[in-house]
Amino acid sequence: MHSLEWKEFIEGNLDAKFLISTNPGYLSDIIFDDRKIKFLVEGTFVGTPEVFDLGPTFVFSRTGKISDIMDKDFESRPNPRAVDAFFTPFLLSYNNVSKNMNVNVCDVPELRFRDFLVRSMSKAELLKLLKSYIEARAEGDEYFDLALLKPELFIKPRMKYMAEILRQSCYVSKKNIAVVDRYIADELEAEWMNLGPNILKLEETLQVLKAEKKGTISFSDYLEKQVILDLMRGEYLYSNYIKFKTWPFNCTDTLGYHAMVQSIFVVWDHFKAIHGDFLKKIREKEGEEEDAKKGNVGLL
Amino acid sequence: MNIAKSAAFRILRVANTYSHAQRAFSTKSNLEEYFNEMFKKYEQDHANDPETLAKLKKEFQEKYFKDSKDSAQSVAKPKQEKPTENTKARTQRGSSKEKTQRKSDSFASSQEKPKQAEQTPRKDTVKEKIVQSIPKNFVIKNLIWPPTNSAVLVLGVERRNPLHCSFMADLITESDASMISVQLSPDDPTFIRTKGNYRKGNLISFLSQTHYAFIRVERVHRRQP
Numbered sequence: 001m002h003s004l005e006w007k008e009f010i011e012g013n014l015d016a017k018f019l020i021s022t023n024p025g026y027l028s029d030i031i032f033d034d035r036k037i038k039f040l041v042e043g044t045f046v047g048t049p050e051v052f053d054l055g056p057t058f059v060f061s062r063t064g065k066i067s068d069i070m071d072k073d074f075e076s077r078p079n080p081r082a083v084d085a086f087f088t089p090f091l092l093s094y095n096n097v098s099k100n101m102n103v104n105v106c107d108v109p110e111l112r113f114r115d116f117l118v119r120s121m122s123k124a125e126l127l128k129l130l131k132s133y134i135e136a137r138a139e140g141d142e143y144f145d146l147a148l149l150k151p152e153l154f155i156k157p158r159m160k161y162m163a164e165i166l167r168q169s170c171y172v173s174k175k176n177i178a179v180v181d182r183y184i185a186d187e188l189e190a191e192w193m194n195l196g197p198n199i200l201k202l203e204e205t206l207q208v209l210k211a212e213k214k215g216t217i218s219f220s221d222y223l224e225k226q227v228i229l230d231l232m233r234g235e236y237l238y239s240n241y242i243k244f245k246t247w248p249f250n251c252t253d254t255l256g257y258h259a260m261v262q263s264i265f266v267v268w269d270h271f272k273a274i275h276g277d278f279l280k281k282i283r284e285k286e287g288e289e290e291d292a293k294k295g296n297v298g299l300l
Numbered sequence: 301m302n303i304a305k306s307a308a309f310r311i312l313r314v315a316n317t318y319s320h321a322q323r324a325f326s327t328k329s330n331l332e333e334y335f336n337e338m339f340k341k342y343e344q345d346h347a348n349d350p351e352t353l354a355k356l357k358k359e360f361q362e363k364y365f366k367d368s369k370d371s372a373q374s375v376a377k378p379k380q381e382k383p384t385e386n387t388k389a390r391t392q393r394g395s396s397k398e399k400t401q402r403k404s405d406s407f408a409s410s411q412e413k414p415k416q417a418e419q420t421p422r423k424d425t426v427k428e429k430i431v432q433s434i435p436k437n438f439v440i441k442n443l444i445w446p447p448t449n450s451a452v453l454v455l456g457v458e459r460r461n462p463l464h465c466s467f468m469a470d471l472i473t474e475s476d477a478s479m480i481s482v483q484l485s486p487d488d489p490t491f492i493r494t495k496g497n498y499r500k501g502n503l504i505s506f507l508s509q510t511h512y513a514f515i516r517v518e519r520v521h522r523r524q525p
Contacts, residue, residue: 004494005492005493005494006489006492009492016492016493017492017493018491018492018493019491019492019493020486020491021486022486022487022491023486023487024486029486030486039493039494040490040491043493043494044490044491044492044494047494051490057466057469058462058465058466058469063488063490082460083460083461083462083465084459084460084465085457085458085459085460085461085464085465085468086459086482086483086484087482087484087490088465088468088469089472089480089482090482092469092472092473093480096473099476099478100478101472101477101478101479101480102478102479102480103479103480103481103482104479104480104481104482105481105482105484105485105486105491106481106482106483106484107483107484107485107486108485109485109486109487110485110487110488111487113485162483165481166443166452166481167445169452169479169481170445170448170450170451170452171448171450172479173450173477173478173479174448174449174450174451174478175450175451175453175475175476175477175478175479176450176451176452176453176477176478176479176480176481177452177453177454177455177471177472177475177477177479177480177481178452178453178454178455178480178481178482178483179455179457179468179480179481179482179483180454180455180456180457180483181456181457181458181459181483182437182438182439182456182457182458183456184456184483185439185441185454185455185456186439188441188443188454189441189443189454192443240489
């Protein structure tokens with residue numbers, strides 16, 4: 001699924017570097033210039049044909065959430081890859097060298113955001129979200145987005161950071177284009193209107209992602225919430241970290257962390273079997289309904 | 301503010317190409333509408349010479365509308381237009397191209413520019429064209445930061461929608477934007493630096509991979525004293 005370098009980096013064999021800093025302090029940490037874009041396109045896009053595919057103007061990929069992809073049978077295809085609007089600007093700037101288009105990454109760090117989400121939501125709330133997600137999947141709702149059910153947690157904390165990056169990029173170049181999800185555009189405009197006059201550090205804007213402490217949390221609860229959230233957001237954690245037996249979060253505040261460190265991955269599989277069961281049932285139901293429509297029930 | 305206007309005109313150009321292409325290749329009856337629109341441009345250029353206009357219309361009728369007689373009437377409708385910001389900008393932009401065209405055309409050697417009073421309001425048609433060409437659920441917003449006099453054009457996109465993606469690609473290639481910000485998180489595993497980056501830098505290493513495999517490439521781990 002991933003490049004060899006990611007595997008080696010996770011396992012600790014290779015002293016790998018990222019093209020941009022994963023914990024940005026300034027705008028210059030996130031900008032892709034011509035050289036870095038060349039590295040990205042010729043290195044990762046071409047080097048990992050399982051994930052990426054290049055067309056003349058588009059990039060095809062299979063990263064991101066499942067709910068973004070509209071077809072139900074997407075993962076059962078032999079080469080499951082779809083058009084990706086967020087990765088195409090890299091290819092466009094790679095093809096048009098004379099225009100000198102730099103690309104800039106404007107979302108918050110994913111791991112920090114997940115930690116914030118898990119710490120600020122209770123287990124019951126997350127289970128409610130999972131139910132509504134499952135119902136929407138079962139009904140075949142194409143435009144369902146998890147973030148719209150709780151915009152005060154999923155969308156609004158990110159806006160300050162994104163608006164700040166757009167504002168700082170105004171000082172670098174006069175003509176900018178921002179490619180964002182369509183649900184976010186309105187919120188971004190509202191945040192833009194309320195911007196203060198002074199430039200902020202990026203770390204100051206990320207302070208919003210520190211959740212308020214509501215007493216101690218047990219580590220098993222923390223892990224279970226991570227599993228539920230991961231099931232709804234495309235199994236990003238599982239495919240990138242848990243599969244390679246690494247735990248990316250720092251949970252020394254939680255209760256019982258030191259006792260459970262050695263059996264994290266066993267417990268992860270246990271919780272995944274419990275909560276992922278809903279998804280399986282739904283897929284089976286979908287299969288039965290389709291069979292009933294086609295008239296294949298009596299034959300077997 | 302000029303930046304916002306220029307961006308809007310680029311969208312307009314993309315929109316025009318889309319709508320024309322759709323009309324041209326859909327049905328035969330729509331071809332007539334397409335040529336009618338083409339005639340409007342000629343009317344603007346040669347408003348003072350009714351003779352050249354009549355010649356042009358005859359040529360087009362003989363070429364494309366031999367079967368239908370009604371089309372000649374539809375083509376010959378003159379329209380009055382008032383000057384707007386859009387038309388002004390168009391004439392300013394395309395001035396150099398128009399000059400070259402006029403020189404090449406035999407019947408358009410010495411013309412004056414059309415009078416402003418004869419033009420009709422063109423704003424509504426332009427708006428309709430833009431709205432028709434933008435795909436469904438596509439959001440465009442223009443944010444301005446006055447201290448540096450710079451603008452951000454926010455494109456609200458569905459990530460997996462191919463129509464949105466193609467429209468976005470057209471818009472980016474048409475514009476002169478020097479910075480594009482994309483909604484991706486910086487700790488995404490795709491942004492790791494791969495070994496291929498190091499390998500492809502050397503010509504010798506490239507050759508050793510392909511034809512000249514006998515050349516050995518060894519990495520220097522330590523600095524020599």
